[in-house]
Amino acid sequence: MPRQQQPARPARRRSYDQFCATARALDSVGDRWTLLIVRELLAGPRRYTDLHADLPGVSTDVLASRLKDMEQGGLAVRRRLPPPAAAAVYELTEHGRGLLPVLAALAAWGAPALEERRPTDAVRAHWFALPLLRALGGLTLGGIVEVRLPEGEFHIRTGAEAAGGEAYGYGPADRPDACLVLDADTALALGRAELTLAEAVGEGRVEVLGEGSLADGLRGWQSPHPALVPLNSPVA
Template structure:
């Protein structure tokens, strides 16, 4: 008689097996690519194909594996959009969105390593959202700022916890409260604390478009331009 096939056992994820909060955290997000997937999903739900396009260098097998691990770990969920989209998207859970301060701190720590851009370096405009959010952390007015770089456009929300929704998003905003025009080097300088946005505007290295209190605050409290 043929041997009865045994049911496959679930694969146990690797663990540091240490009674330490840092080790437990790394059990969930310490694998290569996981935190970069979180960076992408912090901007809102994304299809698998969009994630693959904005994570140059990741293989389809690794991306699928990481997303499955993130679902099992309660960091992300997969859901199907209603018609006419009828597409499956991945999005962060509240537990996954709690990694925003981790990504922000990690970016601040790694900022000094960003010197001259290497020929092999991929770049996406929305990757500059996190350092810009750090620079605008003290902005008091809530609203949406559309950011225009040579690399593309993205938008961010100011006002901290009162802003609501995702803290940044892909592409231009539908109805921004202000538009910020600058280049990537200025964003990095702002994120490193080398200058303030008001100083960059005053020196002509950045331009704020729009009217209203948020635009005025971004200019440094000056009246909107006519």
């Protein structure tokens, strides 16, 4: 009689085995690529192929393994979109979205190392969202700010718009309340607090498009009669 095969035991994730909050956190997110996957999912649900495209250098096996670990650890869930999309996407749980201030702090700590872009460095526009979130952190007005960089576009939610959801998103916004046009160096300088948004606008390093209170607030009221530019105006 053939011997019955025993079911494989689930692999036990490595642990520091330390009764320490920092060690427990690193048990969940300390593996290579995990926090960068969180960075991608902070902007909203994403398909596996999209994640792989925006994480240059990660192998398919490692990405699949990390996503599985994140599901098991309660950081992310996998769900299927309804027709006509009918695609599977990954998204962060509330527990996973709680890592936003951690990623923002890491971005602020690591920003001084971005003085020069290396020839081998990949870049995506939405990777500048975390530094700009810090620069816009003092805004009390709620709304959606579209950000246009030479590398691409993304959008940031401020005030009540950001509560309980994604703080930023991929690509242009459907109906932005304001738009910022700038380059990557200025975005990093704002994130490093080397200059304020009002200073950047005054120096011509940031162009603010749009009408309304949020656009006016972003301009910092640089003149008694600020020129209001419609959002659909062409950008040179």
